[in-house]
Amino acid sequence: MAKEITTRAADYSQWYLDVVAAADLAEHAAVKGCMVIKPTGYAIWEMIQGHLDKMFKATGHVNAYFPLFIPESFMKKEAEHVEGFAPECAVVTHGGGKKLDEPLVVRPTSETIIWSAYKNWIQSYRDLPILINQWANVVRWEMRTRLFLRTTEFLWQEGHTAHATAEEAEEETLKILDVYRRFAEEYMAAPVFYGVKTESQRFAGALRTYCIEAMMQDRKALQAGTSHNLGQNFARAFDVTFQNEQGKLELVYATSWGVSTRLIGALIMTHSDDKGLVLPPRLAPIKAVLVPIWKEDSEREMMLAKARALTSGWEESISFKIDDRDQYRPGYKFNEWEKKGVPLRIEMGPKDVEANQVVLVRRDTGEKIAVPQENLLARIEALLEEMQHNLFVRARAFRDANTFHVDRYAELAEQIEKPGGFFWVHWCGSPDCEARFQEEHKATIRLVPIDEEKEEGACIVCGGRSGQRVLVAKSY
Amino acid sequence: MAKEITTRAADYSQWYLDVVAAADLAEHAAVKGCMVIKPTGYAIWEMIQGHLDKMFKATGHVNAYFPLFIPESFMKKEAEHVEGFAPECAVVTHGGGKKLDEPLVVRPTSETIIWSAYKNWIQSYRDLPILINQWANVVRWEMRTRLFLRTTEFLWQEGHTAHATAEEAEEETLKILDVYRRFAEEYMAAPVFYGVKTESQRFAGALRTYCIEAMMQDRKALQAGTSHNLGQNFARAFDVTFQNEQGKLELVYATSWGVSTRLIGALIMTHSDDKGLVLPPRLAPIKAVLVPIWKEDSEREMMLAKARALTSGWEESISFKIDDRDQYRPGYKFNEWEKKGVPLRIEMGPKDVEANQVVLVRRDTGEKIAVPQENLLARIEALLEEMQHNLFVRARAFRDANTFHVDRYAELAEQIEKPGGFFWVHWCGSPDCEARFQEEHKATIRLVPIDEEKEEGACIVCGGRSGQRVLVAKSY
Structure with a gap:
């Protein structure tokens, strides 16, 4: 505790770790990649939970609890989903002293186990919508961990809703995006940009992923919450149909959305200073x-x-x-x-x-x-x-002082390395052009705005036609 | 939902399951032994959490969060502990696509992972006491499961405290026992007997286990909460010492205590009737x-x-x-x-x-x-x-109408089978006499009272000298 806090200017990464230690928020556990959230840190999580839970309930959601374990075969039912999550899974192979017939995955996210339950809950349009949230721990195997920002086990909430129409699912997805934006701004005092992810950044199994992105003091972006329109992908994988008002069988529409203990990392990096933690x-x-x-x-x-x-x-x-x-x-x-x-x-x-x-x-x-x-x-x-x-x-x-509109790739290339920041650039929509940010600068398109006025322009990479600017930044 | 509820008289076990289903509280999950706690059931858990959490905080406790995974070697450090829990463990052997060097146990309870952290938190008597609680999921592999009462995964709170003296640890253990008793009586409207467990019923690794026991409507006992004085067993296993006020190194004293989603099962079986759920x-x-x-x-x-x-x-x-x-x-x-x-x-x-x-x-x-x-x-x-x-x-x-003082084994043997109930009997303290209840009637000594007036008598099994009556019943 007597240790001095490294200044942000001297070493930003070390400053972050020093603030976490000085404020006694968390520490690495004896288990690789996992953390102990200490009482001071957990009390912040309780504040976050308390406010968010009220916001979810005020928008008609209820809490429930689904199992920690998912049969491996469930994970495989949605092709993109398994591809995205399989490399990160922790797998239980033995229980009660015996080898299991089928290995169990420790949930990295709960779409599959929840939709296997929803199958029995939904027969008719009268059973819809289902608006459920769960506060839980999840596990995603991580090689390089960082307290709060990236750990093998973390705490989060995950909403999983079921709807009778595509419009309703889209409306829900955007409603939650707005809850997240309001929570970030009104409680975390963290201004965020919001929008939709490109295909390469989408949740594995989603139709569209919306997000809020905040700027940290090192000018990097931190994705602070995501809301996914899953379309009928999980209903298809788990054969969840309902009889609509016209008496016809139809696949159910889904959304899922979550924020995690990562928000504590965002809080720290948004407001804290060289003396330690600053909390809204x-x-x-x-x-x-x-x-x-x-x-x-x-x-x-x-x-x-x-x-x-x-x-x-x-x-x-x-x-x-x-x-x-x-x-x-x-x-x-x-x-x-x-x-x-x-x-x-x-x-x-x-x-x-x-x-x-x-x-x-x-x-x-x-x-x-x-x-x-x-x-x-x-x-x-x-x-x-x-x-x-x-x-x-x-x-x-x-954030605004470090957010720029740039139109020349050379300018972007220079500024994004130093001093960094958020960059609104024109992009033609091609994955190849998007890949160049990643390859040359480890930067990504953080989001495509959904409520901004459109502006025609030329793709900053290839010069091709662009209908609007997108937000590019390095990120956590 | 249209299904009739079986009456208690016709089939008590089926009645219980029917009430759970009719009230839409929970269901079996696709994963063997696990349950889905549905919104109506989870809302009851939120009520329980809310009130208990306030009581814990009012008695000076704070919340924290420790990892889900425990290195297998940690479990083995306390001999009785591993013997008690090893047969129930779920084991992660693979993570991130690779076989792990050391298997990880999914926590069945968190003494070992928590005391491995406390080792670094405690140097001096000034660091004590530590009064931490955690709300979490735990896993104990079960063959025969019953919604809320016995499931492979369940939700609970587990308190883990560290103290400088044996007296303080005992005081904490009893303080929590009193919190549990008051919660049961004032919120659950469930009268309970409280006392200490016999050696055979003790928590694996504890010095003494205190408990509250409630009577269900089939006259069986349900253990509704336990509070353990762990002595220096876990400090010894994890080498957690502190410098006392006299400057001498000493092992730290520990307690742990918990209640779980099992309380929802207790609520159901205490108050409900043939029409369905009755909630206080x-x-x-x-x-x-x-x-x-x-x-x-x-x-x-x-x-x-x-x-x-x-x-x-x-x-x-x-x-x-x-x-x-x-x-x-x-x-x-x-x-x-x-x-x-x-x-x-x-x-x-x-x-x-x-x-x-x-x-x-x-x-x-x-x-x-x-x-x-x-x-x-x-x-x-x-x-x-x-x-x-x-x-x-x-x-x-x-409960009182079904609680009896009996002094003849033949009387106990007859009544405990039908109609059942709670039986205050004299017991000499010998494990052999205790084993007879278990072998002949699947009944156990639920507790030895701690605040009752002593009464001399003759052991109901062997006739040996007994200093006080103990509570015998069949149980969940």
């Missing part, structure tokens, strides 16, 4: 810490009593802490809570008590503000909202 | 359903408008539903909500509107009560609390 107040498990200051041991009890009196009744409105530890000095405490990303520090020493004031210190700007003790809670709540807004505006300004 | 109001995801009644289609809109007006603003206080479906008749709806265990039905027809009243129908007693529409919400909330209390009192009366 709405996702901060502890919004404020009051650090009472005393010089003489004899003052301690008096100051703690003042601190308790000042915050009496607050617990009904906000989660806060009084740091009453006597083995650490105030400076140590300030530093610790800064590293841990608590949005607001409240300092109160004997002189503040005399002056009937406290000093508020904002984690986002470092600004110190002496304020009267009257109406303190209301002032703090307003300040937290202001900080939430400020973090969003700051992140958006950073 | 505090754990019912939907507390009340208003069924507006109309004869003519022309009345429908008017009745729905009245229903909405009547319940306007209720959503802030209770979760309820208006059954506005037009494809079903009221009788069908009544029946459906009864099967699903919604505590209170509110019937309102055109004549009720005229009389400015509604009819409340209690799920626990079937009683119909015409009440004025004025102050309806307050009346309903009071009635729900009354029902919660009534269910507890009824379950306790049933």
